[in-house]
Amino acid sequence: MATTELTAQSFEKTVLDNDIVLVDFWASWCGPCRQFAPVYDAASQSGDNEGIVFGKVDTEAEQALASAANITSIPTLMAFKGGVLVFAQPGALPQTALQDVIEQVKNLDMAPIKEQMAAEAAGGAPAQAPSEQA
Numbered sequence: 001m002a003t004t005e006l007t008a009q010s011f012e013k014t015v016l017d018n019d020i021v022l023v024d025f026w027a028s029w030c031g032p033c034r035q036f037a038p039v040y041d042a043a044s045q046s047g048d049n050e051g052i053v054f055g056k057v058d059t060e061a062e063q064a065l066a067s068a069a070n071i072t073s074i075p076t077l078m079a080f081k082g083g084v085l086v087f088a089q090p091g092a093l094p095q096t097a098l099q100d101v102i103e104q105v106k107n108l109d110m111a112p113i114k115e116q117m118a119a120e121a122a123g124g125a126p127a128q129a130p131s132e133q134a
Contacts (some may be wrong), residue, residue: 003044006055008065014055016083020105021053025069025076027060033075036092040077043098052102079105084113 006014006023015021024040026033044054059066059074069078073090079101080086086108087101 003041003054003056006057006062006065008062008068011055011057011065014053015080018053019051019082021055021080022102022105023055023057023078023080025057025059025066025071025074025078027058027074029060030074032092036075039093039095039098042095043102046099048099049102052106077101081105081108082110082114084110084117086113 003024004014011023015023022040022043024033024036026037028034040054040056043049044052057065057069059071069076075092076088076090077093077098078085078088086105089101093101
């Protein structure tokens, strides 16, 4: 599957409608972005990554989206699983590191994360052992 250009209009729907979505925030003038692009594209076409959406956000064309995503350095790679941001890191990754991130996202158990999110949404603090006071 080739990469998909994401815009402010398509970003949220893409993240929510797909199990795993990787997003590369980039700009055409950025040297590390140009270096990372073929690595990202190759991963998007790998048979090992079937069913994963590989999105790209041009930070120049989509400045409001980049700002909303708190992008301060490019390239930045984000990974979403089940609509939840589970990874975000600036910098160009080599092929092996990118594939490692993808495998970790694939194998991530979302149940504890969803439980914590539900508890926080209900106004409760995350379950932690009570601390002892001296």
